[in-house]
Amino acid sequence: MEFKVNSKVLEKLLAKVIPAVPSRTPMPVLENFLLEIKDGALIVSATDLEIALRASINVAAEANIKMVVPARLLYDVIRNLEETQIHFENSANYKLKLKTDFGTYNIGYASHEDFPAIPVVSREKEIVLSGTNLKRAIDQTSFAMSKEDMRPAMTGTLLEFNSNELRFVTTDGHRLVKFVYKDFKCDKTEQYIIPERAISVLSKLLSESDVKIYLSKTHISFIMGELEFITRLIGEKYPSYNSVIPMENENIMKIKTADLLYSIKRMLLFSSSNSKQVKFTLRKDNLEVAAEDIDRGSNATENILCDYKGDTMEIGFNTAYVNDVLTHVNNEEIIFKLHSPTKACIIEPTSKKESEELLLLLMPVRLNS
Amino acid sequence: MEFKVNSKVLEKLLAKVIPAVPSRTPMPVLENFLLEIKDGALIVSATDLEIALRASINVAAEANIKMVVPARLLYDVIRNLEETQIHFENSANYKLKLKTDFGTYNIGYASHEDFPAIPVVSREKEIVLSGTNLKRAIDQTSFAMSKEDMRPAMTGTLLEFNSNELRFVTTDGHRLVKFVYKDFKCDKTEQYIIPERAISVLSKLLSESDVKIYLSKTHISFIMGELEFITRLIGEKYPSYNSVIPMENENIMKIKTADLLYSIKRMLLFSSSNSKQVKFTLRKDNLEVAAEDIDRGSNATENILCDYKGDTMEIGFNTAYVNDVLTHVNNEEIIFKLHSPTKACIIEPTSKKESEELLLLLMPVRLNS
Numbered sequence: 001m002e003f004k005v006n007s008k009v010l011e012k013l014l015a016k017v018i019p020a021v022p023s024r025t026p027m028p029v030l031e032n033f034l035l036e037i038k039d040g041a042l043i044v045s046a047t048d049l050e051i052a053l054r055a056s057i058n059v060a061a062e063a064n065i066k067m068v069v070p071a072r073l074l075y076d077v078i079r080n081l082e083e084t085q086i087h088f089e090n091s092a093n094y095k096l097k098l099k100t101d102f103g104t105y106n107i108g109y110a111s112h113e114d115f116p117a118i119p120v121v122s123r124e125k126e127i128v129l130s131g132t133n134l135k136r137a138i139d140q141t142s143f144a145m146s147k148e149d150m151r152p153a154m155t156g157t158l159l160e161f162n163s164n165e166l167r168f169v170t171t172d173g174h175r176l177v178k179f180v181y182k183d184f185k186c187d188k189t190e191q192y193i194i195p196e197r198a199i200s201v202l203s204k205l206l207s208e209s210d211v212k213i214y215l216s217k218t219h220i221s222f223i224m225g226e227l228e229f230i231t232r233l234i235g236e237k238y239p240s241y242n243s244v245i246p247m248e249n250e251n252i253m254k255i256k257t258a259d260l261l262y263s264i265k266r267m268l269l270f271s272s273s274n275s276k277q278v279k280f281t282l283r284k285d286n287l288e289v290a291a292e293d294i295d296r297g298s299n300a301t302e303n304i305l306c307d308y309k310g311d312t313m314e315i316g317f318n319t320a321y322v323n324d325v326l327t328h329v330n331n332e333e334i335i336f337k338l339h340s341p342t343k344a345c346i347i348e349p350t351s352k353k354e355s356e357e358l359l360l361l362l363m364p365v366r367l368n369s
Numbered sequence: 370m371e372f373k374v375n376s377k378v379l380e381k382l383l384a385k386v387i388p389a390v391p392s393r394t395p396m397p398v399l400e401n402f403l404l405e406i407k408d409g410a411l412i413v414s415a416t417d418l419e420i421a422l423r424a425s426i427n428v429a430a431e432a433n434i435k436m437v438v439p440a441r442l443l444y445d446v447i448r449n450l451e452e453t454q455i456h457f458e459n460s461a462n463y464k465l466k467l468k469t470d471f472g473t474y475n476i477g478y479a480s481h482e483d484f485p486a487i488p489v490v491s492r493e494k495e496i497v498l499s500g501t502n503l504k505r506a507i508d509q510t511s512f513a514m515s516k517e518d519m520r521p522a523m524t525g526t527l528l529e530f531n532s533n534e535l536r537f538v539t540t541d542g543h544r545l546v547k548f549v550y551k552d553f554k555c556d557k558t559e560q561y562i563i564p565e566r567a568i569s570v571l572s573k574l575l576s577e578s579d580v581k582i583y584l585s586k587t588h589i590s591f592i593m594g595e596l597e598f599i600t601r602l603i604g605e606k607y608p609s610y611n612s613v614i615p616m617e618n619e620n621i622m623k624i625k626t627a628d629l630l631y632s633i634k635r636m637l638l639f640s641s642s643n644s645k646q647v648k649f650t651l652r653k654d655n656l657e658v659a660a661e662d663i664d665r666g667s668n669a670t671e672n673i674l675c676d677y678k679g680d681t682m683e684i685g686f687n688t689a690y691v692n693d694v695l696t697h698v699n700n701e702e703i704i705f706k707l708h709s710p711t712k713a714c715i716i717e718p719t720s721k722k723e724s725e726e727l728l729l730l731l732m733p734v735r736l737n738s
Contacts, residue, residue, distance in 0.1 A: 073638055073667065080635050095666065102673070103632075105639070108666025263472075266449050269442055270474070297464065297477025298442065304471070 001037055002089045003061035007081045007100075013044055013055050014075045016227050019201050020046040020053035021071040029114045032068040035096075036112075037061045045118055046071060051198045051231040052118045066112035069096055077105055119230055121221035127186060127213040129166075131206040131224065137168040137179050138203045140358060143324050145196050146172035153236035156195045159220075160238075161188040169241055173363075175321050176241060177328070180357040191238055192220060198231035205229060245361060246344050249337035251310025253282060254350065257334050260287070261326040263302045264319060267291040270300040271319040277365055278319040282338070283312050291319060292368075315341040316367040325360050341367070370406060371458045372430035376450045376469075382413055382424050383444045385596050388570050389415040389422035390440040398483045401437040404465075405481075406430045414487055415440060420567045420600040421487045435481035438465055446474055488599055490590035496555060496582040498535075500575040500593065506537040507572045509548050509727060512693050514565050515541035522605035525564045528589075529607075530557040538610055542732075544690050545610060546697070549726040560607055561589060567600035574598060614730060615713050618706035620679025622651060623719060626703050629656070630695040632671045633688060636660040639669040640688040646734055647688040651707070652681050660688060661737075684710040685736040694729050710736070 014033070022030050025048065036043040040061060045054040067090065077098070078086075087099040090109070098105040138157070146154035151173075158169040166184040170177050192215060194202075205224060212223040222229040267278045270291040281288040287306045292299035315338065326334075331349030338345050347360040383402070391399050394417065405412040409430060414423040436459065446467070447455075456468040459478070467474040507526070515523035520542075529536040535553040539546050561584060563571075574593060581592040591598040636647045639660040650657040656675045661668035684707065695703075700718030707714050716729040 070665070070667075073665070076638050077635060077669075080631065080638070082631070093666075103635070103669060103671035105635075105669040106667055262449065262451070266446060266472070266474075269445050269449070296439065296442070297462075298439075298475055300446075300472060300474040302472035 001061065001063045001065040002087070003037065003042065003059040004085055004087050005042070005057070005059055006083065007078055007086050008083045009057060010086065011075075011079045011081075013042070013057050014071075014078060016055045016205070017044045017046050017053045018071060018075050019204065020048060020051050020229075022048035029068065029110070030116075031071055032110070032115065033071045033074060034066065034112060034115045034118075035069050035109075036064075036066045038064050047116060047118055048197075049116060050195060051201055051229070053201075053227065053229055054118060055227045057226070065090065067096065068110040068112050068115050069107060070109075073107060077107075119219045119232070121214045121216050121219045121230060123214050125188075125214065127215070129211050129213060130208065131211050132208050133181065134211055135203060135206040137181070138199055138206075140179050140328050140330065141168045141170045141177045142196075142199050142203065143328055144170040144172055144175050144177045145199070148172070151239075152234055153193055153238045156193040156234045157199050158238045158241075159192045159194060161186050161190050163189065169238070171239070171241060171244075171361075174318065175325065175363065176244060176361040178241070178245075178357070178359045178361075182355050182357065190215075193234035193236065193238055194220060194231060195234055198229075202229060202231075244344065245359065246337075246339060246346065249339045249343070249346055251282070251308075251313060251338040253287065253306050253308040253310070253336040253338070254333060255287060255304065255306040255336070257326055257329060257332060259304050260289075260334075261323070263289050263304055264323050264326060266302070267300060268319050268323060270298055272296075275365070275368060276318050276320055277316050277368060278322060279367055280315050280317065281313075282308050282310065282315070284308060310338065313338065313341060314367060315345070316365045317345075317362060318365055321362060325362060329358070329360060370430060370432045370434040371456070372406065372411065372428040373454055373456050374411070374426070374428055375452065376447055376455050377452045378426060379455065380444075380448045380450075382411070382426050383440075383447060385424045385574070386413045386415050386422045387440060387444050388573065389417060389420050391417040398437065398479070398485075400440055401479070401484065402440045402443060403435065403481060403484045403487075404438050404478075405433075405435045407433050416485060416487055417566075418485060419564060420570055420598070422570075422596065422598055423487060424596045426595070434459065436465065437479040437481050437484050438476060439478075442476060446476075488588045488601070490583045490585050490588045490599060492583050492590075494557075494584070496584070498580050498582060499577065500580050501577050502550065503580055504572060504575040506548050506550070507568055507575075509697050509699065510537045510539045510546045511565075511568050511572065512697055513539040513541055513544050513546045514568070517541070520608075521603055522562055522607045525562040525603045526568050527607045527610075528561045528563060530555050530559050532558065538607070540608070540610060540613075540730075543687065544694065544732065545613060545730040547610070547614075547726070547728045547730075551724050551726065559584075562603035562605065562607055563589060563600060564603055567598075571598060571600075613713065614728065615706075615708060615715065618708045618712070618715055620651070620677075620682060620707040622656065622675050622677040622679070622705040622707070623702060624656060624673065624675040624705070626695055626698060626701055628673050629658075629703075630692070632658050632673055633692050633695060635671070636669060637688050637692060639667055641665075644734070644737060645687050645689055646685050646737060647691060648736060649684050649686065650682075651677050651679065651684070653677060679707065682707065682710060683736060684714070685734045686714075686731060687734055690731060694731060698727070698729060 034045040042059045043056040160167040166181040168179045214221040272293040290301040333350040403414040411428045412425040527538040535550040537548045583590040641662040659670040702719040
């Protein structure tokens with residue numbers, strides 16, 4: 001096997017695939033790239049058994065070959081080279097030899113037989129979404145995925161096709177986010193759950209360009225130009241989240257997002273590390289927020305101007321969760337819709353695009369006496 | 370006690386002092402600021418028992434007081450406030466009360482009596498150095514301080530006043546850096562050793578402005594405007610480093626710093642994690658560098674153009690140490706002065722200021738056969 005490639009072209013290719021290489025794994029073979037020469041294409045793949053990435057470029061090579069090469073070493077060598085032509089060949093004793101005008105590098109490789117097969121997702125049915133839209137949906141919802149393995153479905157992001165809507169839903173039982181693209185052309189009515197690590201890697205790969213999406217019962221594939229990203233799906237039933245969302249919360253507070261957000265950031269400093277609690281006291285046109293850390297002997301109270309129509313109410317929240325919601329709501333002004341101190345609270349932006357819907361839900365916490 | 374202060378002015382003051390607050394300490398009192406009102410000045414101090422920082426601003430306050438306040442909490446509250454006037458007062462039960470137009474914050478404080486005294490360095494003899502020069506000396510030398518506690522003197526930076534020279538010296542036994550300001554007016558002939566943590570904190574505090582330096586047998590004080598930085602000195606004898614520096618190394622190689630540096634960065638990838646070795650083979654006008662990792666079955670060889678006058682020679686170095694030296698030499702071209710594969714090698718920039726001297730020394734390592 002022999003081929004030549006420009007170092008910067010190869011660097012770009014490897015940079016796309018390396019996010020799938022696990023940094024720690026009990027299976028050392030996963031720390032490698034699968035390098036494949038097939039009919040004039042150089043195909044590079046990597047997987048951690050949950051997600052996989054594959055990208056290719058054209059090279060002038062005659063023989064076909066597959067080999068397994070240390071991913072981090074190859075990538076680091078290539079990106080530390082100035083722009084130059086690299087001549088690749090496989091020499092005896094499982095050595096991959098790289099030659100440039102001024103240097104020679106031998107890298108031990110292994111047989112491809114121990115490298116796990118990368119799942120193939122049928123390209124029968126295709127869904128197309130702009131990278132910008134997919135990224136925005138992920139950015140607004142991913143923070144609320146559960147970190148606890150007890151209920152596996154909730155550790156992922158729900159992708160729901162529902163009568164011409166595409167929905168992204170996340171929840172950890174304490175808060176919930178629903179982001180909807182309306183008027184989305186698709187004849188499916190199905191649910192798929194994408195694991196957290198896949199969401200986090202995918203988010204960094206997305207550009208403005210369109211993404212082609214293919215689905216099977218067990219896997220989802222995203223095609224972005226020459227790059228394919230495949231992940232297994234979580235094979236569990238997603239909780240019926242709709243039943244949690246209250247239909248009529250009649251107490252309505254409008255408030256400037258920044259005013260409340262910066263106040264909450266200060267309350268985070270005073271919330272006790274046990275209860276992590278902030279108390280909202282709602283009165284006509286005034287929100288009082290208060291936090292206390294009895295162990296440290298510190299407390300804080302602030303008053304914020306708002307537009308509140310409803311009963312005077314005291315309600316407690318987890319300060320960090322309020323902070324998360326406000327950070328992701330992405331609008332100058334928001335509405336809190338409340339019913340009572342023990343019922344779920346809805347938070348929505350006051351303005352949004354016709355074709356979109358964003359709903360955030362926050363469960364209150366019982367107030368310390 | 371009562372006083373008012375602008376939040377941004379106070380934030381700036383606290384930001385200067387907080388670097389001395391230890392992030393982990395078995396002595397919880399050190400996680401506090403010492404807040405002192407004295408004759409119309411607000412003085413804030415912090416110490417980790419090795420280093421201390423103290424800064425002050427003028428405030429309109431009548432009573433004098435000292436109190437010990439949680440440093441991180443106070444600093445975080447202040448820097449998370451918009452610009453506003455803050456009214457301070459101490460209320461009953463050891464509470465420091467902060468009031469703004471929209472909020473009230475109570476922070477538990479403690480008596481100052483358990484807070485360690487901050488050493489006072491006599492201001493009898495003053496040395497003045499520009500912040501720029503002090504920072505450059507630190508930047509060029511600090512990397513070679515020893516990380517091993519076996520020989521405490523070598524874990525610090527030597528400050529040596531020597532017949533109208535000011536020298537900065539660091540060494541860990543494998544490499545040595547000597548940076549000299551010539552024609553430095555000072556009548557002392559003395560050595561002081563500044564601990565590593567002090568050097569690292571000081572480096573971040575320095576601006577272009579002049580620094581006033583005061584010395585005692587046990588401490589050194591740096592005054593930068595309203596900020597005083599005090600550190601204990603290492604009370605050990607510094608090794609007689611001059612005897613290690615060879616006088617005549619007759620084999621001379623001139624090479625472009627960048628050419629060698631980027632090659633060494635690639636060799637770092639191939640150096641075995643045990644020996645960390647790179648082999649230099651010097652021939653007329655050519656330097657061959659080579660590294661090998663037998664365990665991983667990988668190796669690399671590069672050839673670099675240079676100007677070499679001397680015997681053909683093979684010499685081994687610790688790749689990471691060569692990388693460190695090249696990163697800090699700060700000149701387009703450098704000279705290697707060599708004697709033999711077992712003797713210390715000198716590295717110097719080819720050009721330098723009249724008033725300065727920089728010398729780097731690298732011990733070779735025995736080559737693997």
